[in-house]
Amino acid sequence: MKGLIKNNLSAVYANAKVFSVFLLLSGAFTVAVISQSLLIGYVLSGIIGFSVCAIFATKNEFTSKWGKYKLTLPVKRSDIIKSLFLNLIIWLLIGTIFAAVGVSLSWLFHGCPFDYPIDILSMFVLGISISLFTGAIFFPCFCFSGAEKGEVFLIISLLGAFCIDLIILSITNDLLPKLLAPGIAVVFSGNAILLLSSLLALALSYPLTISLFCRREY
């Protein structure tokens, strides 16, 4: 498992390095100017960007013979999948840290950038949820179809994740105000539903991906 994690981190590292430079530059600009929409863009791109880097590296791993070679190493196929999911979560955390630093600096210099502080939480939950849904859709599709169609499935997964989040948000925005008293509880419950549903999707995707990968031939 240690080898798999090291390998996955190193597979993402080169792309993540370039992406970090982009985030640092855009983060500096975002902190310097007072713009709510720029900050939203920075947070979402930070969180989702690193996750996409992690997912994209999976595709690269399996287009070379290294993907096949890994199967001959003393690791179980289920561990290979476990390491991919772990890798996504690690890079998602890194992206979240980047975004959190940007928002904190902006808050430090200009005060709370939103009308309510809980909106910041909503923004983070949205980014995390999109990332988790993207992974939950991508990994089983990738194992089912093979590495050749990796790019198209990454696009489908990302767009699919956006759509699912929009659907969940519109449902919760409609239903929750009818069930709960208006205020922080509605926002908090909406975030919780979004986060839990994306975590559930990832949890369901994990055994499905293992089952597909265990049947995959290289």
Next chain:
Amino acid sequence: MNNILELHQVCKAFPKQKNMKSAFTLDHVSFSLPYGAILGFVGENGAGKTTTIGCILNTIVNKEGTIKLFGRQMRDADTDLRERIGVVYDSDNFPSYWTPTKLSQIMQGFYKTWDASLFQSYLDRFKLPAGLKIKHYSRGMSMKLAIAAAISHHPQLLILDEATSGLDPVMRDEMLDVFLEFVQEEDHSILLSSHITSDLEKIADYIVFIHDGKIILTASKNDLVYNYAVMRLKESQFQALDPDDILAFRKRDLQIDVLVSNGKEAAGKYKDVVIDHTSIDEIMLLLIKGEQV
């Protein structure tokens, strides 16, 4: 005799793909590799060598038959068996953005028995720069690196899929020396798939010929080199042959080449015929391109 690897009636069928005349099938493949031996797995491109290796290593999962490694069937969970195997594929074994130093660090996380100093000694011996990214390596260098990586965790069985193809004769000779050193240990064995038969003539103890997914001949190399022979016959001489003596034959413009399993016996039985010692190359050609009685 104990075998490190045994295949018994292994079958694998692939569905017919577009632009293919027929579906490929691995058809009841059986052979075994004893401890301390090198087995050359010979066949033309597309004969089924890589598929067979895939079945052995479980990169191909849905197959029939029995494959035993170290006396056990290897399941996905048997990582202890894979600790004892080193593998080299024909190209792109490792990500191109790695350096050998990175490779060693990562392999340390995979193998309990990874020997970084042994790996370094192979890098020195093969003159491979440890800090240079693999993408800057020549094909020969990357194959040397793959071989160094495959033996640096002290495996007992090396499985090499076309590992010497694409290398120049000097490099191939260097690699063959490494393989011979590896089997000095009596519990070490090598399965070497190749279509470069001259390499196998130098180092293999046993040769298995595969054609169209079927094993067409299994023999010891000494048997092939010292006993197998090719009779050069005229049409009338060919007609007089006992069909049981003919393994394969090929009609040429002026003669018919006939492969026999025992040249001395054939010389005693058939007078006034030319009988030549043969090479593995010629045996392969006769078996694949020739006809059977």
